Amino acid sequence: MRIKSFDKHYYLMLLPGYLWLIVFSIVPMFGIAIAFQYFNPGKGIFHSEWAGLEHFRYMFVLKDTREVFFNTLIIAVLKIIAHLVVPLVFALMLNELRKLVVKRWIQTVVYLPHFLSWVILGGIILDLFSYNGPVNQLGAMFGFKPTLFFAQAELFPWLVVGSDVWKEFGFNTIIYLAALTGINPALYEAAGMDGAGRWKSLWHITLPGIRTTAVLLAVLSLGNVLNAGFDQIFNLYNPLVYSTGDIIDTWVYRTGLLNLQYELATAVGLLKSLIGFILISVSYFLAYRLINYRIF
Amino acid sequence: MKRKVKAACVVALSAVLALGACSSGSETATEPTTEEEQTQSTEPADPYGSYEEPMTISIGMQVDPTDKDLPAGDTPLDNQYTRQIEEALNIKVEHAFTASAANMRQKISLAIASNDLPDAMVVNAVELRQMVAAGQLADLTQVYERYASPEIKDIIDKTDGAALKSVTFDGKMYAIPGVQADADGIHIMWIRQDWLDKLGLEPPKSMEELATVARAFVEEDPDGNGSADTIGISGPQSGDGKMYANFLESKNNLYGFDAIFSAYGAFPGYWLDDGSGKPVYGSTLPETKEALSGLRDLYAQGLIDPEMAVREASDEPIINGKSGIFFAPWWMGYGPLTNAVKNDPEADWQAYALPLDADGAFRPHAATPSTEFVVVRKDYANPEVPMKMLNNLFKNEMENTFDPSKGGPGFYPLRVVFAPSDEIEFTNKAIKEVLAGTKTKEDYVNDRPYKLLPSDLENITKIKQEPYDDWSIGTWTPDADWGAWTRAYSIMVGGNPIVDTEMERINSLIYEQTPLMESRWVNLKKMEDEMFLKIVMGVAPVESFDQFVEDWKRQGGEQITNEVAEAIQQ
Numbered sequence: 001m002r003i004k005s006f007d008k009h010y011y012l013m014l015l016p017g018y019l020w021l022i023v024f025s026i027v028p029m030f031g032i033a034i035a036f037q038y039f040n041p042g043k044g045i046f047h048s049e050w051a052g053l054e055h056f057r058y059m060f061v062l063k064d065t066r067e068v069f070f071n072t073l074i075i076a077v078l079k080i081i082a083h084l085v086v087p088l089v090f091a092l093m094l095n096e097l098r099k100l101v102v103k104r105w106i107q108t109v110v111y112l113p114h115f116l117s118w119v120i121l122g123g124i125i126l127d128l129f130s131y132n133g134p135v136n137q138l139g140a141m142f143g144f145k146p147t148l149f150f151a152q153a154e155l156f157p158w159l160v161v162g163s164d165v166w167k168e169f170g171f172n173t174i175i176y177l178a179a180l181t182g183i184n185p186a187l188y189e190a191a192g193m194d195g196a197g198r199w200k201s202l203w204h205i206t207l208p209g210i211r212t213t214a215v216l217l218a219v220l221s222l223g224n225v226l227n228a229g230f231d232q233i234f235n236l237y238n239p240l241v242y243s244t245g246d247i248i249d250t251w252v253y254r255t256g257l258l259n260l261q262y263e264l265a266t267a268v269g270l271l272k273s274l275i276g277f278i279l280i281s282v283s284y285f286l287a288y289r290l291i292n293y294r295i296f
Numbered sequence: 297m298k299r300k301v302k303a304a305c306v307v308a309l310s311a312v313l314a315l316g317a318c319s320s321g322s323e324t325a326t327e328p329t330t331e332e333e334q335t336q337s338t339e340p341a342d343p344y345g346s347y348e349e350p351m352t353i354s355i356g357m358q359v360d361p362t363d364k365d366l367p368a369g370d371t372p373l374d375n376q377y378t379r380q381i382e383e384a385l386n387i388k389v390e391h392a393f394t395a396s397a398a399n400m401r402q403k404i405s406l407a408i409a410s411n412d413l414p415d416a417m418v419v420n421a422v423e424l425r426q427m428v429a430a431g432q433l434a435d436l437t438q439v440y441e442r443y444a445s446p447e448i449k450d451i452i453d454k455t456d457g458a459a460l461k462s463v464t465f466d467g468k469m470y471a472i473p474g475v476q477a478d479a480d481g482i483h484i485m486w487i488r489q490d491w492l493d494k495l496g497l498e499p500p501k502s503m504e505e506l507a508t509v510a511r512a513f514v515e516e517d518p519d520g521n522g523s524a525d526t527i528g529i530s531g532p533q534s535g536d537g538k539m540y541a542n543f544l545e546s547k548n549n550l551y552g553f554d555a556i557f558s559a560y561g562a563f564p565g566y567w568l569d570d571g572s573g574k575p576v577y578g579s580t581l582p583e584t585k586e587a588l589s590g591l592r593d594l595y596a597q598g599l600i601d602p603e604m605a606v607r608e609a610s611d612e613p614i615i616n617g618k619s620g621i622f623f624a625p626w627w628m629g630y631g632p633l634t635n636a637v638k639n640d641p642e643a644d645w646q647a648y649a650l651p652l653d654a655d656g657a658f659r660p661h662a663a664t665p666s667t668e669f670v671v672v673r674k675d676y677a678n679p680e681v682p683m684k685m686l687n688n689l690f691k692n693e694m695e696n697t698f699d700p701s702k703g704g705p706g707f708y709p710l711r712v713v714f715a716p717s718d719e720i721e722f723t724n725k726a727i728k729e730v731l732a733g734t735k736t737k738e739d740y741v742n743d744r745p746y747k748l749l750p751s752d753l754e755n756i757t758k759i760k761q762e763p764y765d766d767w768s769i770g771t772w773t774p775d776a777d778w779g780a781w782t783r784a785y786s787i788m789v790g791g792n793p794i795v796d797t798e799m800e801r802i803n804s805l806i807y808e809q810t811p812l813m814e815s816r817w818v819n820l821k822k823m824e825d826e827m828f829l830k831i832v833m834g835v836a837p838v839e840s841f842d843q844f845v846e847d848w849k850r851q852g853g854e855q856i857t858n859e860v861a862e863a864i865q866q
Contacts, residue, residue, distance in 0.1 A: 041411050042430030042674075064819060123608070131603045132525070151606050151833060238534040238606050239826050240833065257402045259818040260426050262409055 481663025
C-alpha cells in the first residue's frame with residue numbers, strides 16, 4: 001500500500017508516542033521473566049535460574065495476595081461508581097444554575113484539587129481527620145467522642161473513595177457539562193410548550209442526551225478497575241488498615257522495592273496485568289456494542 | 297491509540313520492577329587486572345598513602361535535601377570533606393546516585409536489582425546478604441588486611457569478632473563493617489522532670505507507677521495551659537515507626553516501647569534461648585502477650601498517644617512540649633530535644649533506666665555493633681580506595697580537622713561510624729572526672745580512639761555550669777554553643793542511666809537473616825507488626841495473639857527456627 005504524502009505527517013506525529021511506548025512499556029515487559037526465575041541480580045534476567053511456577057504457587061498460598069487483590073477490586077469498583085455518579089449529579093445541578101458567573105466560579109473551584117498531588121493532599125487529609133483535627137472538633141460539639149479515623153480498617157476504603165472523589169469529580173463534571181451544552185435548546189423549548197416541567201425535561205431530554213457520554217466514561221473506566229490509586233493510598237495508609245487498604249500496587253512496591261523480593265512482586269504484578277488486560281478487552285468490546293465506539 | 301497505551305501501561309506497571317533488570321548483562325567472567333593482582337599480595341601497605349595518578353570512585357550517597365549546613369558555594373560533591381580527600385589521597389569522588397534518607401533503601405534496591413552498581417556504597421545487613429548471594433561484591437579480605445589503619449582494626453577487633461562475622465561469608469570478607477557504640481542499642485526512658493516536679497511525682501519505677509505518672513501527665517494539665525492536650529507516653533510514628541527494635545534493626549528505635557516490653561521480661565523481635573539451648577522467637581512467647589495486654593490497657597486508658605502509628609512525626613509533640621514520656625537511646629540531644637529546648641528552655645528532659653521488671657532489674661535488649669557496611673562493586677579496579685577513605689576519615693576525626701558547622705559529618709563520602717563500643721560510657725566518666733577536678737584534659741591524650749573526647753572535654757565548661765552533680769536543664773547554658781550542648785547533653789543526661797545502672801543485657805542469638813528468611817521473613821514480619829498494633833490499639837482481642845503464634849509457626853516460622861538453630865550451632 002502506498003502511503004499518501006498527506007498521511008506521512010500523521011505517522012510522524014505518532015512517532016514520539018510510539019517511542020515512549022517502546023521504551024517505557026514494551027522493553028520493560030521482558031522483566032516479566034523475573035516472575036519465573038530465581039532472580040539473581042548479579043546474573044541478570046538472561047542468566048538466572050528458572051523456577052517455573054514456584055513463585056506463583058507461593059503467591060496463591062499467601063493470605064496477603066487474596067487480601068490485596070480483593071482490596072484493590074473493592075476500592076477500584078467503588079471509585080468507578082462514585083466517579084460516574086457524583087460528577088453526573090453535580091453537572092446536572094450546575095446546569096440548572098441561571099447565573100453564568102456563579103456556574104463558572106463553582107466549576108473552577110471544584111476542579112482545583114485535581115491539580116494538587118497526593119503527597120500534599122494526603123498530609124492535609126490526615127490532619128483534617130487527626131485526633132485533634134477539625135473533624136473531631138466538630139464531632140465533639142455534637143457530643144461525639146474523638147476517634148482516630150485513619151486507624152479504623154472498616155472506615156479506610158470509604159475515606160479513600162471519598163477523598164478521591166472530592167479531588168477528581170470536577171474533572172468529569174467538565175466532560176458532562178460539555179455534553180450538556182451539546183443538547184439542542186430547541187428540544188427544551190418544545191418540551192416546555194408541551195407542558196413539561198423541569199423534572200420531565202431532565203428525564204426525557206437531558207439524560208438521554210448525555211447517555212452516550214456516560215456510557216463511554218463508564219466503559220473506559222473498566223480498564224482502570226485494578227488501579228485503585230497507588231499515590232493516594234501510599235500517602236494515607238498505615239499498618240492498621242492494611243487489611244482493607246493495602247492494594248496490589250502498594251504491596252508490590254513494599255515487597256519488591258523495599259524488601260527485595262523481586263520474583264514474588266513481579267508475579268503478583270503480572271497477575272494484575274493479566275486481569276487488567278482482560279478487562280480492557282472487555283471494555284473495548286462493550287464500548288463497540290453499546291455505543292459503537294471503536295478505534296480499529 | 298489512547299487505550300492501547302493504557303493497556304500497555306497496566307502491563308508496564310507490573311514490569312516497572314524489571315525496568316533496570318533488562319540492562320543487566322552478564323558480567324560474570326572477569327579478567328584479573330594488575331590492580332587485583334596487587335591486592336593479592338599480603339604485605340601491609342600504607343593506609344594513608346596518596347595515589348600518584350588521580351583515582352576516581354563513583355558512590356551512591358545519602359543526601360538530605362533539606363540540609364542547609366553547607367556554606368554557600370559548597371555542594372555534596374565539593375565541600376571540605378571531598379576537597380580534603382582529593383588533597384590527601386588524590387581520590388576524586390563522583391556520585392552514581394544520591395537519595396534522601398526516605399528514598400535511599402529503594403534506590404539501593406533498584407541498583408542491586410538492575411546490577412547497575414556504583415563503585416562503592418553503604419548498605420544494611422539485608423542488602424549486604426542479597427549482594428553477596430548475587431555475586432556482586434568484591435572480596436575485601438586482603439584489602440582489609442593490608443590497608444585498614446591500626447585504629448580501625450583495633451575497634452573492629454574489640455567487638456570480639458561480631459563485626460567481622462557480620463561481613464564474612466564462606467570465609468571471605470565482603471564489606472567493611474562500621475562499628476557503633478553499644479549505647480545505641482539500649483533504650484531508656486526520657487521524661488519531663490519539670491512536669492514530675494510540678495505534680496509532685498517521682499520517676500516511675502514499675503509499670504503501675506508508669507501508669508500513674510502517665511495518667512497525671514494526661515489529666516493534670518502539666519503544661520498549665522488549661523486544656524487537656526498533653527500526651528502521657530509517645531508512641532511510634534506511622535511509616536517507619538516500630539514498637540520495638542528487632543534482631544535485624546537492633547538499635548536506635550525512637551518512640552517505641554522497648555523498655556516497657558523488657559519490664560515484662562518480653563523481648564519481641566529477638567531470638568532467645570528457650571532455656572534448653574534451643575532458639576525461640578521472642579515475639580511468640582507468653583511474656584510478649586502479657587506485655588501487649590499491658591500496653592493495650594495503657595492505650596485504652598488514653599495514657600499512650602492516641603494517635604500512635606498514625607501520627608506522621610512522633611517528635612512533633614515532644615518538640616512542642618505536649619508529650620511527657622518517650623523511649624529512645626542516649627543520643628536524644630541529636631534527636632528532638634535540641635528543638636524542644638529551643639522551643640521551651642524550661643523543658644527538662646531527663647533519662648532513666650526505667651521501668652524495672654518484676655525482679656526490680658533493668659534488663660534491656662542489646663544490639664549488634666555493626667548495622668552499616670561499606671561494600672565495593674566486584675569489578676572495581678581499586679577495591680582499596682574505600683578503605684583508604686575510611687582510614688582518612690577516622691584519622692582526621694581524631695585530629696579534629698573538619699569543622700562540623702561547615703557541613704555535618706554525613707557529607708563525608710562513604711562515612712560509617714567507627715566508635716569504641718564503650719565510647720559513651722567512657723566519655724561520660726571522663727567528663728565527670730574533669731568537671732570534678734580529679735583529672736585534667738591532659739590525662740586523656742592517649743585515648744586516641746575516643747576521637748571526639750578532646751573537644752568534648754574542651755567544650756564542657758562552656759555549656760555546663762555548677763553544680764556539676766546536677767544535670768537538670770537549668771544548669772546548662774546551651775545558647776553558648778548549641779552544637780557542643782547537643783553532644784554533651786546526650787552523653788551526660790542520656791549516658792548517666794547507662795553508666796550508673798547495673799544491667800543485664802539480653803542479646804539476640806543471631807543478628808542476621810537465614811536463607812529461608814530471605815523469602816519468608818517479610819510476610820511473617822508484616823503479620824506480626826499488624827497483629828501487635830491491632831492488639832495494643834484495641835482493634836483485635838488479646839487472644840488473637842495465640843492465633844498469631846500458630847499462623848507464624850505454620851507459615852514458615854517453624855522452619856526458620858530450625859535454620860536459626862543450625863546457624864548458632866556453627
